[in-house]
Amino acid sequence: MTPPLRVAILGAESSGKSTLAQALAERHGTLWVPEYLREFVDTRQRVPVSDDQFFIASMQVRREDAAAALARGYLFCDTTPLMTAVYSNHYFGGMDRELAALTAMRRYDMTIVTAPDSPWVADGLMRDSDQVRQSIHRQLLDELRARQIAWLEVGGSLEQRLARVEAHLPPLRA
Template identity: 75%
Template sequence: MSASRCVRVAILGAESSGKSTLAAALAARYGTVWVPEYLREFVETRQRVPVAGDQFFIASTQVARERAADALATRLLFCDTTPLMTAIYSRFYFGGADAALAALTAARDYQLTLVTAPDSPWIADGLQRESEAVRQTIHQMLLDELAARALPFTLLSGSLEQRLLQAGPLLAGYV
């Protein structure tokens, strides 16, 4: 893994938990860029949900976009999801992650991990989102995975403004 020019902040969470909204707001607040979730583009352009064989491609495209955005970022780079979320969804839908996805997930590290609580209304958006029950299950799988990997994180909850206030002190040491 090549060294990053800036602090990479992972923004993780289940579907419809506000990751993209938070990433965009944080990037605007700190005058930097963010990396949108590639899965959303994948689903929109292909008009289908991914299959097991797509998982590594989705995660590696996400990482490639992180690397490209690193050159444009100032101090902080907000990453709307990481290969870890792809691996969790892979386990939920396909029974596990293949070796390449597992290796990519293990090779990525982020200086700060923010997790969005699934406390906003669940909103269906066609192909990409399934249900409130799945959202809650994925959230618990994420918390379990972070604990199993001993990865520190901060759970952000409430409105966007509340989440920004909660994130502020965590980011203060990096700006």
């Protein structure tokens, strides 16, 4: 079986990553990998600390790899270790070697960045403020540039985002 094309969907909090990932998976009859951080916060009833960052990113990767074995055509990944690295840099002033290595080794066939152009919505422990969201967005774009990772930024309504992604999705492998 041909491995799926992995599509990374990155963005700051409350920017529509999960909604877009789920809609793309439904449209293509395949799987999406939800963001593990949300589960971490919900089950532990706390925000992560610096020492949690590698664990969170590695759980995301494990779930992504498990889903890849079942996905057809595409696998839509609602965040990647790179996003964990951006947040680690923002909140903790850097990242440990394990997280840096995991982030560096992960490759995706396409990277999508969701624009923070929708209304910001508070979500318990998971959300800070629109100012933090805008700052994280800028930091993410800087990190993508520094790593020379090409990306497609999508904004607007879900329908506009879907149309933009569909126009740029890489063709499936034969």
